Amino acid sequence: MVRPLGFLVGLGFIAALLCAIFTTPLSNEPNAAHEFHKHPRHLALSSDGLFPRWDLQKLQRGMQVYKEVCSACHSLNHVAFRDIGELGYTEGQVKSFAKGFQVPSVNPDTGEPATRDGLPSDYFPAPYANEVAARAANNNALPPDLSLITKAREGGKDYVYSLLTGFQNPPANLPKELQPATGLHYNPYFANLNLAMAPPLSDGQVTYADGTKATVDQMASDVTAFLVWTAEPKLVKRVQVGWAAALFLVIFCVLAYLSYRNIWADKKH
Amino acid sequence: MSFPWAKQYEPQQPLMKWLDEKLPLPRLVYNAVGAGYPVPRNLNYFWNFGVLAGAALAIQIITGIVLAMHYAANAGVAFNSVEHIMRDVNAGWFIRYAHMNGASMFFIVVYLHIFRGLYYGSYKAPREMVWLLGVVIFLLMMATAFMGYVLPWGQMSFWGAQVITGFFSAIPVVGEPIRVWLLGGFAPDNAALNRFFSLHYLLPFVIAGVVILHIWALHIPGSNNPTGIEVKDEQDTVPFHPYYTAKDGFGLGIFLLMFVLLTFFSPNLLGHADNYIPANPLSTPAHIVPEWYFWPFYAILRAFTFNFLWIDAKLWGVIAMFASIALLFFLPWLDSSPVKSSTYRPLYKKFFWVLVFDVLLLGVCGKMPAEQPWVVLSQIGAAYYFAHFLIILPIVSRIERPAPMPNSITEAVLAKHADDMSAAATA
Amino acid sequence: MASETNLNAGIEEGVRRRDFINIAAVSFAGVGAVAVVLPLVNQMNPSADVLALSSTEIDISAIETGQAIKTSWRKQPVFVRNLTATEIAAANKVPLSELRDPQTLAERTKVGKENWLITLGVCTHLGCVPLGAAEGEPRGDFGGYFCPCHGSHYDTAARIRKGPAPKNLVVPPYEFTSDTAVTIG
Numbered sequence: 001m002v003r004p005l006g007f008l009v010g011l012g013f014i015a016a017l018l019c020a021i022f023t024t025p026l027s028n029e030p031n032a033a034h035e036f037h038k039h040p041r042h043l044a045l046s047s048d049g050l051f052p053r054w055d056l057q058k059l060q061r062g063m064q065v066y067k068e069v070c071s072a073c074h075s076l077n078h079v080a081f082r083d084i085g086e087l088g089y090t091e092g093q094v095k096s097f098a099k100g101f102q103v104p105s106v107n108p109d110t111g112e113p114a115t116r117d118g119l120p121s122d123y124f125p126a127p128y129a130n131e132v133a134a135r136a137a138n139n140n141a142l143p144p145d146l147s148l149i150t151k152a153r154e155g156g157k158d159y160v161y162s163l164l165t166g167f168q169n170p171p172a173n174l175p176k177e178l179q180p181a182t183g184l185h186y187n188p189y190f191a192n193l194n195l196a197m198a199p200p201l202s203d204g205q206v207t208y209a210d211g212t213k214a215t216v217d218q219m220a221s222d223v224t225a226f227l228v229w230t231a232e233p234k235l236v237k238r239v240q241v242g243w244a245a246a247l248f249l250v251i252f253c254v255l256a257y258l259s260y261r262n263i264w265a266d267k268k269h
Numbered sequence: 270m271s272f273p274w275a276k277q278y279e280p281q282q283p284l285m286k287w288l289d290e291k292l293p294l295p296r297l298v299y300n301a302v303g304a305g306y307p308v309p310r311n312l313n314y315f316w317n318f319g320v321l322a323g324a325a326l327a328i329q330i331i332t333g334i335v336l337a338m339h340y341a342a343n344a345g346v347a348f349n350s351v352e353h354i355m356r357d358v359n360a361g362w363f364i365r366y367a368h369m370n371g372a373s374m375f376f377i378v379v380y381l382h383i384f385r386g387l388y389y390g391s392y393k394a395p396r397e398m399v400w401l402l403g404v405v406i407f408l409l410m411m412a413t414a415f416m417g418y419v420l421p422w423g424q425m426s427f428w429g430a431q432v433i434t435g436f437f438s439a440i441p442v443v444g445e446p447i448r449v450w451l452l453g454g455f456a457p458d459n460a461a462l463n464r465f466f467s468l469h470y471l472l473p474f475v476i477a478g479v480v481i482l483h484i485w486a487l488h489i490p491g492s493n494n495p496t497g498i499e500v501k502d503e504q505d506t507v508p509f510h511p512y513y514t515a516k517d518g519f520g521l522g523i524f525l526l527m528f529v530l531l532t533f534f535s536p537n538l539l540g541h542a543d544n545y546i547p548a549n550p551l552s553t554p555a556h557i558v559p560e561w562y563f564w565p566f567y568a569i570l571r572a573f574t575f576n577f578l579w580i581d582a583k584l585w586g587v588i589a590m591f592a593s594i595a596l597l598f599f600l601p602w603l604d605s606s607p608v609k610s611s612t613y614r615p616l617y618k619k620f621f622w623v624l625v626f627d628v629l630l631l632g633v634c635g636k637m638p639a640e641q642p643w644v645v646l647s648q649i650g651a652a653y654y655f656a657h658f659l660i661i662l663p664i665v666s667r668i669e670r671p672a673p674m675p676n677s678i679t680e681a682v683l684a685k686h687a688d689d690m691s692a693a694a695t696a
Numbered sequence: 697m698a699s700e701t702n703l704n705a706g707i708e709e710g711v712r713r714r715d716f717i718n719i720a721a722v723s724f725a726g727v728g729a730v731a732v733v734l735p736l737v738n739q740m741n742p743s744a745d746v747l748a749l750s751s752t753e754i755d756i757s758a759i760e761t762g763q764a765i766k767t768s769w770r771k772q773p774v775f776v777r778n779l780t781a782t783e784i785a786a787a788n789k790v791p792l793s794e795l796r797d798p799q800t801l802a803e804r805t806k807v808g809k810e811n812w813l814i815t816l817g818v819c820t821h822l823g824c825v826p827l828g829a830a831e832g833e834p835r836g837d838f839g840g841y842f843c844p845c846h847g848s849h850y851d852t853a854a855r856i857r858k859g860p861a862p863k864n865l866v867v868p869p870y871e872f873t874s875d876t877a878v879t880i881g
Contacts, residue, residue: 003663006658010655020573020582023574024648026642026645120748151542241363241533242533249522252525257522259518259722260515263511267310268310338740339743357743359741360736363735
């Protein structure tokens with residue numbers, strides 16, 4: 001019974017699929033944006049590859065760019081002030097850095113919303129109280145949280161770096177429907193080419209404490225390195241532990257293989 | 270049941286004797302995976318994957334219990350609690366990445382285990398029950414993996430839940446009420462997340478229970494082997510311990526090495542970037558894809574684009590996707606050939622490799638956006654998938670002429686060694 | 697004859713080498729298992745965000761003599777009490793030999809700030825919060841704190857005097873950052 005019934009069921013599915021094949025158009029709808037969309041440019045960082053390490057100077061510069069430029073619109077919800085101790089700051093520096101921020105609090109006498117100086121255990125405060133406020137201030141666009149941005153976008157750090165350095169005038173042959181509308185800015189690394197964020201960086205926008213020249217490319221690369229760290233502060237440790245575990249297992253595999261061969265030595269199989 | 274020449278458990282120390290009288294648990298283990306279980310001597314490395322699947326299940330249960338100590342199943346904080354695990358919990362990043370990639374390793378191992386069974390005819394009599402229980406485990410795994418993927422409450426979690434529960438709305442009349450009942454709302458939210466968490470915690474233990482039945486059912490006829498010829502006498506077998514414990518130990522080492530490379534060096538390789546964006550019910554990602562182990566089934570789902578007969582395309586897709594797994598329950602009866610191993614089935618062997626290629630193709634189609642040529646390829650791939658099991662297999666098993674087979678496992682082993690020897694001699 | 701002995705020795709050595717490899721493989725697996733168990737145990741220790749909350753600052757300017765406040769440090773209640781001269785005298789009058797957990801008031805306060813008694817509000821018996829910090833609560837037979845769970849009485853130096861508790865209320869690590877501010881932890 002199973003075989004004849006199965007045969008009929010199979011024919012049913014195949015008939016439905018054949019009809020589907022012959023009714024589906026074989027060409028895709030043209031997508032002009034595809035032609036102008038560019039793949040992200042590669043950004044090499046010390047945290048890449050099989051032997052990653054953090055370039056603390058670069059991360060500190062990146063944090064400065066975030067604080068002085070990006071933080072005006074973008075939150076960094078998952079990062080606490082205490083975390084930046086890992087960027088090479090002393091406990092005292094972390095404390096005074098935190099103190100420079102006002103974080104939401106409650107007035108202990110009246111219960112009214114208030115602010116107080118930040119503590120190391122506090123998180124970077126968000127620039128807007130909520131999504132509605134953020135959209136209202138940004139022409140209905142929502143600036144995304146940056147804590148995980150290098151993991152939350154296809155292309156990762158390369159995409160973030162390319163986007164920051166990719167603002168340009170639209171090419172002359174850009175079709176009219178792809179031209180940036182008012183309040184939008186042309187960027188070929190962005191999926192639909194037109195981005196609500198205005199070019200955020202300009203040469204000399206920040207003054208680096210270590211004397212590095214603050215070009216757009218330098219700032220973009222620094223802040224991207226910082227955002228790689230915020231997305232995964234345990235990255236370097238992870239790979240180090242990975243090496244230890246892998247080497248251990250290679251030795252174990254050799255021993256286990258020898259043991260296996262020994263036990264089977266007198267058996268043909 | 271076991272072969273008459275199986276070694277008997279004989280406790281030596283008084284304590285073990287006492288235990289054997291009161292609760293013969295060591296005897297059970299001895300007969301199940303110890304020296305008391307005679308196993309064909311000619312198993313190849315593809316027979317490692319059963320034990321490896323068990324190891325993967327254990328890893329998932331252990332890391333999962335630990336993660337549940339820190340995770341909060343509430344739509345408001347679920348995403349943050351996962352990030353809390355990644356950043357603040359001691360070794361939390363390791364445990365979370367191990368659990369996330371452990372799921373992928375579990376599926377890799379189980380897929381190899383299934384295709385091993387298909388190649389060597391392990392689903393056939395007298396092992397039909399082993400196969401049926403295996404398909405039940407596979408279904409439970411898929412349900413567990415799907416609900417686990419919802420828990421981080423990222424964009425893919427949310428939209429995955431939306432799409433998968435949307436399958437049910439394809440059922441006429443009762444579909445929409447069922448969907449609302451499953452979700453406890455009109456879209457995935459707190460109620461859905463909480464019940465998914467509850468079931469995601471429960472199902473692995475159900476899987477473990479069915480695994481015990483799977484092994485029990487296996488021990489009645491004993492293990493299959495690459496020749497597909499049943500065990501005839503003692504020289505066909507070796508005791509499971511130490512022979513196969515040693516071999517599985519080596520296999521486990523290789524498995525763990527792969528697992529470590531994935532978890533520590535490229536933990537997000539098999540994941541999707543969008544799941545690091547918190548769930549947003551108002552904005553769909555440009556391109557929704559499930560986890561890789563669902564890609565072939567997702568391709569089958571999307572392949573049906575035509576309202577054939579009185580059933581609309583959406584319902585066809587959903588029926589076909591469930592049918593693609595459900596037909597595995599009938600496999601032992603669809604294939605009527607008495608020969609098990611593909612080694613002696615020249616025609617079946619060719620179609621087996623076509624099926625492997627077909628499933629890989631469907632996998633790629635499931636990953637790709639619904640654009641040409643992927644749509645037409647998934648339609649062809651899905652058509653072959655159903656044709657393979659429901660049409661080709663019954664016909665092949667009727668018309669095929671099996672190759673000459675050795676009389677016993679031992680004869681096959683000795684013939685192989687004689688070949689090796691003469692090859693060595695001529696060399 | 698000699699060659700036969702060599703052969704036997706070779707077999708014996710072979711057997712031992714074989715055992716050695718099996719033992720090495722199994723012990724290696726054991727070491728690996730322990731290495732994996734460590735993080736699985738360690739994950740239950742306080743996480744980084746919990747440890748970050750390890751110090752609390754309190755403003756004590758509003759606490760008048762004879763009053764006490766309840767605040768919290770590491771999610772545990774803390775009593776800050778501004779002792780009156782009578783209470784200090786009462787505490788100092790008790791001979792140490794009469795105490796279950798002998799300690800002077802001076803040992804439990806900071807030099808020059810003997811009127812500020814800062815203790816955890818956690819009864820050393822089974823962890824209930826004793827009464828006596830808030831206005832109008834019973835202060836027990838010795839004018840300090842009284843734990844209602846099992847009837848432990850603490851005196852004005854928060855030392856155990858009567859009831860089942862074995863120890864005095866714990867004095868947490870703290871320091872005066874100014875005359876009106878205390879940092880606990």
